[in-house]
Amino acid sequence: MPLDSDVFQVPPGSSAPQQVHITQGDHEGSAVIVSWVTPAKPGSKEVVYWRENSKENQTATGVVLTYKFYNYTSGYIHHCNISNLEGETSRKFWFTTPPKVGLDVPYTFGLIGDLDLSYADKYPLHNNNRWDTWGRFVERNLAYQPWIWSAGNHDIDFAPEIGEPIPFKPYTNRYYVSYKASGSTSPLRYPIKRGSAYIIVLSAYSAASIYTPQNMWLKQELPKVNRSKTPWLIERVSNIAYNITNGDCTPVRDESAPVYIIIGDGGNQEGLATNMTEPQPDYSAYREASYGHGIFDIKNRTHGYFSWHRNQDGYAVEADQKWFFNRYCNQVDDY
Amino acid sequence: MPLDSDVFQVPPGSSAPQQVHITQGDHEGSAVIVSWVTPAKPGSKEVVYWRENSKENQTATGVVLTYKFYNYTSGYIHHCNISNLEGETSRKFWFTTPPKVGLDVPYTFGLIGDLDLSYADKYPLHNNNRWDTWGRFVERNLAYQPWIWSAGNHDIDFAPEIGEPIPFKPYTNRYYVSYKASGSTSPLRYPIKRGSAYIIVLSAYSAASIYTPQNMWLKQELPKVNRSKTPWLIERVSNIAYNITNGDCTPVRDESAPVYIIIGDGGNQEGLATNMTEPQPDYSAYREASYGHGIFDIKNRTHGYFSWHRNQDGYAVEADQKWFFNRYCNQVDDY
Numbered sequence: 303m304p305l306d307s308d309v310f311q312v313p314p315g316s317s318a319p320q321q322v323h324i325t326q327g328d329h330e331g332s333a334v335i336v337s338w339v340t341p342a343k344p345g346s347k348e349v350v351y352w353r354e355n356s357k358e359n360q361t362a363t364g365v366v367l368t369y370k371f372y373n374y375t376s377g378y379i380h381h382c383n384i385s386n387l388e389g390e391t392s393r394k395f396w397f398t399t400p401p402k403v404g405l406d407v408p409y410t411f412g413l414i415g416d417l418d419l420s421y422a423d424k425y426p427l428h429n430n431n432r433w434d435t436w437g438r439f440v441e442r443n444l445a446y447q448p449w450i451w452s453a454g455n456h457d458i459d460f461a462p463e464i465g466e467p468i469p470f471k472p473y474t475n476r477y478y479v480s481y482k483a484s485g486s487t488s489p490l491r492y493p494i495k496r497g498s499a500y501i502i503v504l505s506a507y508s509a510a511s512i513y514t515p516q517n518m519w520l521k522q523e524l525p526k527v528n529r530s531k532t533p534w535l536i537e538r539v540s541n542i543a544y545n546i547t548n549g550d551c552t553p554v555r556d557e558s559a560p561v562y563i564i565i566g567d568g569g570n571q572e573g574l575a576t577n578m579t580e581p582q583p584d585y586s587a588y589r590e591a592s593y594g595h596g597i598f599d600i601k602n603r604t605h606g607y608f609s610w611h612r613n614q615d616g617y618a619v620e621a622d623q624k625w626f627f628n629r630y631c632n633q634v635d636d637y
Numbered sequence: 638m639p640l641d642s643d644v645f646q647v648p649p650g651s652s653a654p655q656q657v658h659i660t661q662g663d664h665e666g667s668a669v670i671v672s673w674v675t676p677a678k679p680g681s682k683e684v685v686y687w688r689e690n691s692k693e694n695q696t697a698t699g700v701v702l703t704y705k706f707y708n709y710t711s712g713y714i715h716h717c718n719i720s721n722l723e724g725e726t727s728r729k730f731w732f733t734t735p736p737k738v739g740l741d742v743p744y745t746f747g748l749i750g751d752l753d754l755s756y757a758d759k760y761p762l763h764n765n766n767r768w769d770t771w772g773r774f775v776e777r778n779l780a781y782q783p784w785i786w787s788a789g790n791h792d793i794d795f796a797p798e799i800g801e802p803i804p805f806k807p808y809t810n811r812y813y814v815s816y817k818a819s820g821s822t823s824p825l826r827y828p829i830k831r832g833s834a835y836i837i838v839l840s841a842y843s844a845a846s847i848y849t850p851q852n853m854w855l856k857q858e859l860p861k862v863n864r865s866k867t868p869w870l871i872e873r874v875s876n877i878a879y880n881i882t883n884g885d886c887t888p889v890r891d892e893s894a895p896v897y898i899i900i901g902d903g904g905n906q907e908g909l910a911t912n913m914t915e916p917q918p919d920y921s922a923y924r925e926a927s928y929g930h931g932i933f934d935i936k937n938r939t940h941g942y943f944s945w946h947r948n949q950d951g952y953a954v955e956a957d958q959k960w961f962f963n964r965y966c967n968q969v970d971d972y
Binding site: 455458460462467469485487506507508509510511512513514515518 | 790793795797802804820822841842843844845846847848849850853
């Protein structure tokens with residue numbers, strides 16, 4: 303897309319907020335982090351919010367960050383955590399908080415895989431203006447519904463050759479999450495609950511072997527999961543080498559094992575990976591290389607419905623689907 | 638050993654240098670980093686040195702670091718890189734620089750495995766005084782011959798519960814290496830040449846998957862190795878999970894594969910690992926749990942001799958031995 307497309311357009315007005323994006327702001331889903339960028343001056347750190355149809359405004363105050371990356375200086379990046387919201391409220395900015403966490407709470411997640419964010423690292427000097435154009439591009443979606451970020455390889459921005467040796471500098475400045483309350487020491491790993499799901503986000507590009515901070519954090523986080531309260535335990539990690547997809551291993555029957563959704567068709571700079579289409583092993587039902595997205599629709603404690611949609615077909619057409627039976631509440635043989 | 642043992646003794650004098658240790662100070666082996674601690678005041682940053690029997694002194698100036706770890710404040714940690722030394726000289730402090738790098742240069746390495754350093758992390762609040770007592774203890778060896786450090790799990794000192802979330806803080810402050818010249822951005826990974834060996838030190842507790850800084854550095858470092866000049870390529874990493882030792886895999890015949898020396902008997906807090914003695918698989922010649930050390934004696938471009946010594950037997954007794962045939966210069970079937 304040319305950079306003068308309307309999707310990249312700077313909003314009118316003097317240093318108007320742009321690149322608005324939201325994510326869950328606490329463990330339980332009763333807080334929302336609202337983030338935005340003002341290009342020329344810091345502007346207000348406040349978010350004024352109110353319940354739908356309420357006349358009573360409330361105000362939350364956030365923080366402002368800037369960072370430099372080689373010859374690029376970011377705009378003023380604002381992060382404001384709005385907490386103590388209650389379930390199912392909505393706001394002028396049009397976001398809806400999730401239902402209260404509960405055992406049979408239905409919830410529908412969209413799954414976009416391999417969508418590293420800006421791909422700034424593919425441009426000379428990791429041109430960080432690409433983080434801004436991308437932020438404006440996705441605002442039309444991201445300002446209204448929270449994404450649960452997990453860092454991908456194109457978000458590392460490791461560039462010692464231009465004096466930028468700190469991995470994830472643009473990413474962690476721009477995409478703010480709630481991680482400290484869980485005892486995590488890095489925004490690259492954090493837990494959230496949403497509906498009947500307990501989601502643990504990990505980083506495939508941080509040390510994970512025994513004794514490392516990530517490994518130790520995961521070990522102290524897992525016992526906090528009460529499957530009788532949040533029966534769906536989801537780990538979210540980018541770009542793992544899955545040894546069944548790559549042919550190094552074959553599936554085994556084990557009903558106590560986790561189920562993997564490997565989804566990498568969100569669209570990427572490198573193009574479609576077609577090298578795993580052939581040969582098709584006997585445990586594979588179907589192979590096709592298309593861009594698309596998944597939907598994981600949790601119905602209750604026992605059933606979840608996964609569907610996969612090609613981009614070219616649009617949302618309404620299911621190209622593939624599978625029922626998931628909860629491994630804790632509904633252990634059936636679905637091999 | 639009780640802490641009032643003579644090996645932990647503070648040397649006499651006001652804030653006298655203690656915990657002297659040396660390591661290789663550049664890629665080629667013509668520099669030496671001398672490190673020491675002065676407890677009460679910074680003292681001189683200079684190292685005065687001279688060739689044996691020479692009347693001409695030279696002076697090198699170093700840096701002084703201190704760090705805090707919870708309620709512990711370190712002494713003044715000095716690191717001084719003495720460069721432009723030439724082969725086979727020796728100094729008043731009794732170190733000997735290695736012979737010039739070359740194809741058939743014989744060189745003998747001692748191999749101490751699983752010797753995480755101070756084990757301060759096993760004491761309340763990671764009592765960093767243990768780093769000091771350990772430093773004084775090993776000075777009698779380490780001040781005279783360089784060690785090539787590789788970080789182990791007990792060197793991580795990750796303690797967010799006491800406000801110390803930065804991994805390897807004591808270790809990297811105390812054990813200084815030459816890493817920047819190679820393009821490495823972390824002291825946890827660095828290359829050195831010594832004799833006919835090219836040694837690449839890696840960190841088992843840093844991210845290593847594709848696209849990570851460690852992975853990218855290793856990929857740009859490996860092509861620098863010229864096996865016609867340094868025929869012995871050694872990678873040095875702590876605590877890898879070796880799938881043949883743990884029984885997950887069995888050996889295969891492949892003369893182009895690297896050979897592994899898995900040595901973990903340097904003595905550790907946890908005691909001897911006896912759980913892999915039985916059952917003994919048919920590819921295993923002998924199993925025994927003893928503390929000990931190895932010696933890898935490079936004879937020339939084609940032959941290296943590995944011997945293993947039990948602590949209880951002393952240095953002179955070989956408990957086991959094996960000839961190594963260089964995989965580049967002398968590819969023979971030694972399966």
